Amino acid sequence: MTTRTIDGTDTLAGALRGELVTPRDDRYDEVRKVWNGDIDRRPPLIARCAGAADVAAVVTFAAQRGLPIAVRGGGHSVAGHALCEDGVVVDLSLMRAVRVEPDRRVAHVQGGALWSDVDGRTQAHGLAVTGGIVSHTGVGGLTLGGGLGHLMRRCGLTADNLVEADLVTAEGRPVTVNASTDPELLWALRGGGGNFGVVVRFGFRLHQVGPTVLAGMVVHPLDAAPKVLAHYRDVVEEAPDALGTIVNLRLCPPVPAVPARLHGTPVLAMVVCWSGDVDDGMAQVGPLREFGRPVLDTLAPMRYVDLQHLVDATVVPGNHYYWRSADFDRLTDDVIDTVVGYASRITSPISAMPIYHLGGAVGRVPADGTAFGSRTAGHNVNMFAGWTPDDGDRDRHVAWVRDYSDAMARHATGRYVNFLSDEGADGVRDTYGADPWRRLVAVKRRLDPSNLFRYNFNIDPGRTEGAV
Numbered sequence: 001m002t003t004r005t006i007d008g009t010d011t012l013a014g015a016l017r018g019e020l021v022t023p024r025d026d027r028y029d030e031v032r033k034v035w036n037g038d039i040d041r042r043p044p045l046i047a048r049c050a051g052a053a054d055v056a057a058v059v060t061f062a063a064q065r066g067l068p069i070a071v072r073g074g075g076h077s078v079a080g081h082a083l084c085e086d087g088v089v090v091d092l093s094l095m096r097a098v099r100v101e102p103d104r105r106v107a108h109v110q111g112g113a114l115w116s117d118v119d120g121r122t123q124a125h126g127l128a129v130t131g132g133i134v135s136h137t138g139v140g141g142l143t144l145g146g147g148l149g150h151l152m153r154r155c156g157l158t159a160d161n162l163v164e165a166d167l168v169t170a171e172g173r174p175v176t177v178n179a180s181t182d183p184e185l186l187w188a189l190r191g192g193g194g195n196f197g198v199v200v201r202f203g204f205r206l207h208q209v210g211p212t213v214l215a216g217m218v219v220h221p222l223d224a225a226p227k228v229l230a231h232y233r234d235v236v237e238e239a240p241d242a243l244g245t246i247v248n249l250r251l252c253p254p255v256p257a258v259p260a261r262l263h264g265t266p267v268l269a270m271v272v273c274w275s276g277d278v279d280d281g282m283a284q285v286g287p288l289r290e291f292g293r294p295v296l297d298t299l300a301p302m303r304y305v306d307l308q309h310l311v312d313a314t315v316v317p318g319n320h321y322y323w324r325s326a327d328f329d330r331l332t333d334d335v336i337d338t339v340v341g342y343a344s345r346i347t348s349p350i351s352a353m354p355i356y357h358l359g360g361a362v363g364r365v366p367a368d369g370t371a372f373g374s375r376t377a378g379h380n381v382n383m384f385a386g387w388t389p390d391d392g393d394r395d396r397h398v399a400w401v402r403d404y405s406d407a408m409a410r411h412a413t414g415r416y417v418n419f420l421s422d423e424g425a426d427g428v429r430d431t432y433g434a435d436p437w438r439r440l441v442a443v444k445r446r447l448d449p450s451n452l453f454r455y456n457f458n459i460d461p462g463r464t465e466g467a468v
């Protein structure tokens, strides 16, 4: 058990509005928990910051002692990057305020907010920014890696809507980053992860959305998946930007959104969000719901905020998780064979493979417009294994993901940085590609030459070569 005391901790505690938590505190085990129960790390010091001044004080404290920093946003990094064992955790979970300027269509979001915080506040004005599809995911990590969601084909990635950020640098200095003050750093923040400092405020451009959208699920038995996926391919390749879809193949989870007769059965579920005019949407979603013989069709007008909670109960915090991902261009018959094959060999009722349909506004941003690396992909499949803490079969679940990922490699055009796992330093570099990597390293060297912020998919300032 870690009992190391960091010199000066008491003085730091007196300077903060927030609080410090150490291994000696009763609440330590609660505070160090992250979403992935497979991560069990014991940081010597967790600083629960209450504002930008706290963050600056903690970063300065760590920098003066040469201690690395892990930043905790929503704590959903599957790799466990919100925690470290040899440094200081800047925990932003007390910083979840959201302020909306409806006239300017801008939201100001504190660095530790969750998507439920943002969606609730913005939808009160009929506005939204593309967010993750699970309401308890953090805005911080998701935005800085890119941000896929139901609205992305119409509104762009979350990162595409990041117009400004207040950042605390590795020197403990507050800076405001936008297209005028530092365009290259803004470019890097849009996909380069938490490598450049602690974002204490995100400024997002908002779009008019809902509050009612046409959304829900169309579910088929897995046996029908090859035909349904081929049909789905033909429909979505021609779809307007307002149609967002995610296909998931898994064992049907025992959640209230689906009837008990389907629980545990192998299924293909299309999660649909039409965010344009609801009457127009009825015609647009027709081809998706009228094909074959769905065992469930819940497509109906619903509040966008409710859609944003639809799958929350299927990804329970504290279970153990492992994942990988692959971008690919088209759902060719070959890809469909691979996907359905691995769905039929899935090893756990908690595992799944959401396949996000990209394109639309995502694909119209130039490849060098942001650090996000998957601009031209048609789809991204997130292959994830989940299992309960008492399940002794970790290796089997992890092997399913790795084998699946290997099988997808021949179709893959890239990976999504936020769905990386243990691909290692080369894997991170390859995810960005040679030219973006060189730019990212240059920004990292300027902002954080000693790599204080290294608990992330790391842009190592010492790693010069860009060849991939």
Ligand SMILES: Cc1cc2nc3c(=O)[nH]c(=O)nc-3n(C[C@H](O)[C@H](O)[C@H](O)COP(=O)(O)OP(=O)(O)OC[C@H]3O[C@@H](n4cnc5c(N)ncnc54)[C@H](O)[C@@H]3O)c2cc1C
Pocket (backbone or CB within 6 Å): 035, 070, 071, 072, 073, 074, 075, 076, 077, 078, 080, 081, 082, 092, 111, 112, 131, 132, 133, 134, 137, 138, 139, 140, 141, 142, 143, 144, 145, 146, 147, 148, 149, 193, 194, 195, 197, 198, 199, 200, 315, 418, 419, 455, 456, 457
């Ligand atoms: C259940 C679940 C659903 C998901 N759904 C989606 C989805 O729909 N779309 C999608 O694109 N991704 C999705 N993801 C992936 C998600 O984008 C990443 O897991 C992301 O890292 C989560 O961010 P976080 O702030 O919650 O995580 P954390 O673990 O807190 O942080 C992740 C990384 O970001 C850094 N970071 C976080 N906040 C800040 C900040 N304010 N300043 C600087 N650095 C920061 C951390 O240091 C760390 O390196 C999902 C993940 C989970 C577990």
